[in-house]
Amino acid sequence: MNGEFIPAGTAVVGVKNKALNYGLGVIEGIRGYWNDEHEQLYLFRLADHYSRFLDACRTLYISLPYSVGDLCEITVDLVKLNNIKGNIYIRPVAYIDEDSLRPSLVNGNYGIFIALVEPGIYSLNELSTLTSSWLRISSNTIPPFIKSISGYLNSALAYSEAVLAGAEDAIFLTRDGNISEGSTSNLFIVNNNRLFTPPASDDIFPGLTRDTVITIAKKELGMETDIGSLPKSALYAADELFFTGTAIQLVSVVKTDHRTVGTGTTGPVTARLQQLYSQIVLGETSAYRRYLTPVW
Numbered sequence: 608m609n610g611e612f613i614p615a616g617t618a619v620v621g622v623k624n625k626a627l628n629y630g631l632g633v634i635e636g637i638r639g640y641w642n643d644e645h646e647q648l649y650l651f652r653l654a655d656h657y658s659r660f661l662d663a664c665r666t667l668y669i670s671l672p673y674s675v676g677d678l679c680e681i682t683v684d685l686v687k688l689n690n691i692k693g694n695i696y697i698r699p700v701a702y703i704d705e706d707s708l709r710p711s712l713v714n715g716n717y718g719i720f721i722a723l724v725e726p727g728i729y730s731l732n733e734l735s736t737l738t739s740s741w742l743r744i745s746s747n748t749i750p751p752f753i754k755s756i757s758g759y760l761n762s763a764l765a766y767s768e769a770v771l772a773g774a775e776d777a778i779f780l781t782r783d784g785n786i787s788e789g790s791t792s793n794l795f796i797v798n799n800n801r802l803f804t805p806p807a808s809d810d811i812f813p814g815l816t817r818d819t820v821i822t823i824a825k826k827e828l829g830m831e832t833d834i835g836s837l838p839k840s841a842l843y844a845a846d847e848l849f850f851t852g853t854a855i856q857l858v859s860v861v862k863t864d865h866r867t868v869g870t871g872t873t874g875p876v877t878a879r880l881q882q883l884y885s886q887i888v889l890g891e892t893s894a895y896r897r898y899l900t901p902v903w
């Protein structure tokens with residue numbers, strides 16, 4: 608935290624801190640995978656995560672005294688210091704480190720911490736979803752393409768509404784009624800052996816898992832992804848539906864808005880992509896080693 612390695616219990620921000628009072632900050636979510644056979648912990652797309660993190664900081668006028676390379680190095684040191692030899696989720700947070708009440712982003716002190724979290728809570732299998740009554744935040748309100756802390760109120764409202772109504776996650780629409788994404792994940796549709804996913808202009812967060820899936824679908828399965836606006840009804844005509852995200856990885860949506868998706872179980876394209884993704888993150892596919900930072 609702010610240049611020091613300290614125990615999580617003593618890493619605190621005060622009750623008057625703006626980051627707490629107004630949610631002025633940005634986060635990242637990075638995952639590390641332990642490969643037992645290799646006795647190695649691989650951090651997935653570490654530099655890409657930090658490059659996105661620094662872009663987000665710029666949007667909030669947060670200037671940090673670190674480059675992407677510095678942040679990668681600090682993260683590897685942090686994981687080593689904690690002697691992590693298992694799966695891990697890493698949560699960097701940059702924030703306005705000030706106690707004044709003015710909700711200003713500029714001319715402030717900026718803080719950063721990187722916390723280690725167990726990833727177990729996110730082991731999901733097959734989901735049922737509901738289309739949210741909350742629309743996805745849009746570019747001229749709270750930018751959807753950065754992981755701002757305050758933007759997660761949008762996710763939390765949609766997720767909570769879905770869970771209270773008996774589903775396991777939400778699907779956001781845009782103000783124009785197009786499909787956007789899940790509460791903390793991107794969405795793909797498989798139809799007639801083709802992949803479809805909403806574009807940046809439909810207020811998605813441009814996920815790295817989404818990007819990875821688009822790459823491996825093309826290279827490994829010969830499937831191009833159609834990136835374009837999709838109406839809500841495309842959900843109901845889908846053969847397969849799945850979410851992608853660092854935390855949830857690839858998760859099949861088997862029920863949506865009280866309708867069964869495809870056969871009601873994980874479809875063959877989703878299953879194949881899940882398998883490829885898990886081989887890649889575990890360092891079992893040499894062609895994708897460039898995505899991995901070995902810790903040990």
Ligand code: PMP
Pocket residue numbers: 636754762788789790791792793811812813814815816817851852853854
């Ligand atoms: N959308 C939202 C709103 C998210 O919070 C996340 C998780 N970071 C994603 C999409 C997926 O992004 P990624 O694959 O980079 O984790």
